[in-house]
Amino acid sequence: MTQTTFATTIAGKPVKDIHSLVAHHLLVVGQTGSGKTTSTLSLLDQLQRTNYTTIIFDPTGEYSKLPNSVTYKLGENAYLEAGQLSAHQLREALQISGSPLLNDKLSQAVDALRIQQNLVRIRKPYVKIGVPIADYQKQLAKLSNWSRSFAPQQLAEQLIEEFVIPYSDERANYALLGQQYDRQTINHEWNTIATIRQRLASDAFRVLFDPEPHPGIFKTELNFVIKMFLEHRSSHRTLVIDLSKLKQYEESQRVVISLLLKNLLAARLQKPNSFPVNIILDEAHRYLPRDEHQLADNGIFQVLREGRKVGLSMTLTTQSPLDLPARLRSQFANLLLHHLTSPEELSSLAIADEIDLHEISQLSTGEAVLSLANEPQRKINVNLPKWWENNHDRNEENEN
Ligand SMILES: Nc1ncnc2c1ncn2[C@@H]1O[C@H](COP(=O)(O)OP(=O)(O)OP(=O)(O)O)[C@@H](O)[C@H]1O
Ligand SMILES: [Mg+2]
Incomplete structure (x- = not known):
């Protein structure tokens, strides 16, 4: 059922303090189909309604139909300056x-x-x-x-x-x-x-670097898009960077995401006194370097480590916490745990002592345990985003 809040506790209370979810970095974990993407969308929906600024890196094109957002798609209306x-x-x-x-x-x-x-x-x-x-x-x-x-x-x-x-x-x-x-x-x-x-x-690389506009479409450089978005409060508070034209090239997506995040962090460090921004990346483990030695040079890791002091928080989803390098895992003070069954996975989390494995393994789709910094854990039911049912109508309305 769609509700006006992101989630409801099992006692039936709405989870209203969504800003504390994004006040720290948030890791959303759970097995395939446990509801990670949906939860993220629902959280985003509520953030939008409080005018919270969000940047979504979308490697698969899943977010292209998101209401109330502005989308820059690499190879259509955006390119990367080589x-x-x-x-x-x-x-x-x-x-x-x-x-x-x-x-x-x-x-x-x-x-x-x-x-x-x-x-x-x-x-x-x-x-x-x-x-x-x-x-x-x-x-x-x-x-x-x-x-x-x-x-x-x-x-x-x-x-x-x-x-x-x-x-x-x-x-x-x-x-x-x-x-x-x-x-x-x-x-x-x-x-x-x-x-x-x-x-x-x-094709993929021609679209990546090609600054030439196509008939009727103006192209903007992606770093410039992000810089403008960070500097000017606009009526659109959600920016989607669609990298799906590089779908076949995960390594390239990784390089592009890392680069954009590093530049974003640098822009923020230069002009720190600004509104907070949440950065969302689904299936984040795919876009991290496999080699721990390369982690320090990776944009995701840099934002996790340094972003909070300049108002940048990240929301990452991944199926298993074990997919993430340990040094990166420890950067998350907030966790949204969906269905997971393996004790190894849970014990890899910083708050392992406080987690009830049995409870997590019994969660059904859309249920989760929310663990926020300095707060007791809560079991919640995630509500579907408000636009879920009439996505299509809302979308058209949004484009006008
Ligand atoms: N809170 C919810 N209420 C109702 N249905 C939900 C909820 N969360 C997820 N679902 C449904 O469960 C299915 C799987 O959800 P979702 O795609 O969010 O899972 P996921 O964890 O992101 O999976 P994957 O790892 O495959 O990406 C979807 O069909 C979705 O509609
Ligand atoms: Mg998903």
């Missing part, structure tokens, strides 16, 4: 595992393309043969932070231009970037270069 990514992130986004040499060359290729785009203003590879090193360094020095953009589609061609060496006889001129192609190395790296070319030409 220059926002470091060479390392670019490689991750493209899912290229190149040799250390190729990685070096990749970041040099990005610099060369940035020179082409911002100083020379042509969309062609930078031919390095015969160019004095001093000239190149002057150009590099001229590139400042605002001129990060480059044409990623040229990357494979530019990489070839990076493999240049001096002549190996008395004609060698070491003041030049190079005099001839290092054909042997190019051939050695050819496979990876071809993969990069192929990835960049694929």
Whole structure:
């Protein structure tokens, strides 16, 4: 049944203090079909009704029909400026595992393309043969932070231009970037270069980086969208970043989500005195690095660790707490526990001592135990969002 509050306790009392749910980071856990997504939607529904600002990262497109929200869809009305990514992130986004040499060359290729785009203003590879090193360094020095953009589609061609060496006889001129192609190395790296070319030409990556508007649709850069949203209170309090065009590329989604979150955190750290924002990510474990060592560099982790002091809280859902690295799990002071049966899963939670395994294993769909920082646990029935039944009508109304 739909109600005006997010949930009702089993004693029949409405759960009204939703702001304490998002005052800390909230982890929503439970087995498949236990109601995590629905609970998150219901919480969101109530947050919307108190004008609470929320940003949803939507890797699957599930939230595209959400009422009272504004959606930016990568590949439709949004793109990502390739220059926002470091060479390392670019490689991750493209899912290229190149040799250390190729990685070096990749970041040099990005610099060369940035020179082409911002100083020379042509969309062609930078031919390095015969160019004095001093000239190149002057150009590099001229590139400042605002001129990060480059044409990623040229990357494979530019990489070839990076493999240049001096002549190996008395004609060698070491003041030049190079005099001839290092054909042997190019051939050695050819496979990876071809993969990069192929990835960049694929539909998914064309939409990711393509700033060209399509007829009738204006495209906005995603970092810019988020920055505007954070700086200006608008009538829309819910922003959906739809990354579903990259559905087949979970690693790329991970890189994009991490990058956007890092920039979001940086923007907030620069201008801290602002309204609180809740960030929602469903199935969050998919977008975290598998390797704990990479955690510190991940945007989700950074927001979990540093976001609260600048008014950013996260709501993450995952099937099992064990899917999350331990260092990340410990960042959640609030928990919404749906049906779970494994003692290992529950014991991995910080509040393990206080959890009644039997109770959690008996929960049915839509039931949960709510555990908030400094409050006694409550068993609750989550109500469906208010718009659930007439989703369609509300949506059309919203678009007008
Ligand atoms: N509070 C609720 N009241 C009524 N029905 C619910 C409630 N919560 C969930 N359901 C129903 O249960 C089903 C599964 O819910 P939901 O998709 O939210 O689960 P989930 O935990 O997110 O699953 P998954 O892990 O597969 O994503 C849905 O059909 C949904 O309509
Ligand atoms: Mg779900």
